[in-house]
Amino acid sequence: MRGIQDDLPEFTAQGIRPVAISVDAPSVSEHLRQTQHYTFTFLSDAHLDVIRRYDLLHHAGGPDGSDIARPAEFLVDRSGTVRWENFTEDIRVRPRAQQLLAAARSIQ
Amino acid sequence: MPDAKQRRTNSALWLGLGLFLLAILANVLSFVHLTSAWFPFITLALPILALVFLLSATVRAFREPQLFRGKILGTSLAILAAMLCAASVAFFYGARHIPASAGAPQVGQRAPDFTLPDSTGQSTALAQLFSPARGITQPPKAVLLVFYRGYW
DSSP states (O other): OHHHHHTHHHHHHTTEEEEEEESSOHHHHHHHHHHHTOOSEEEEOTTOHHHHHTTOEETTOSTTSOOEEOOEEEEEETTSBEEEEEEOSSTTBOOOHHHHHHHHHTOO | OOOGGGOOOOHHHHHHHHHHHHHHHHHHHHHHSOBOTTHHHHHHHHHHHHHHHHHHHHHHHHHOTTTOOOHHHHHHHHHHHHHHHHHHHHHHHHHTOOOOOTTSOOTTSBOOOOEEEBTTSOEEETGGGGSOOTTOOSOOSEEEEEEOOOOO
16 A cells, blocks of 8 residues: 555556455544555445455454455556456565555556 | 683574564564565574573583583573463464365456445445546546455
């Protein structure tokens, strides 16, 4: 998230709109946005509907045993087609903003 | 008592202690900051190396007590390092215990449509994310969906 925010001008210049999705309630995401000065969109999937549809449910993956989303990134073009995706093997590892931008460059 | 001048520094002890502290730091850092793909392996390698050095320091202290100190400190640190190794391995496997997501949309497939509330509570559909953002005339060519574990 931090990396995306730091490179947000470059994402915008390349025509990429980052959108974060988690089980967090809108108020929790809004608090995160304000305290961390994130300016991109955060969506709330508190009922895990979309997370299930994308097969990203991590059952009891939360620290309190709650169901959450596993980390994953998708680049979706204007036709609604997935052009690039990434599924980490370790929750501590995420793609760097430069990797995401490199993937975005391949999309016309 | 042997002459103090004959004693040599049990360097493996101090090297082991340094690696032990680095191993704790690496484990903490890996959970506080998102890291590169190779970093989790460092969180395994450091405590194992620390344990190797501390064990050799302890063996040395028991075999040649006239030369090397560290029977008690070496033994205690080696036990702590062994515990840290076990914890690091548990963290490593825990962090990699992630569902396979075999049913996730593949490259070339359509991304399933959705409508979700944004952080201000406003309902937002996937298609709406492609409309030009405020202050930008050009609509985005792609949306980067970043699913994350959540902010606690």
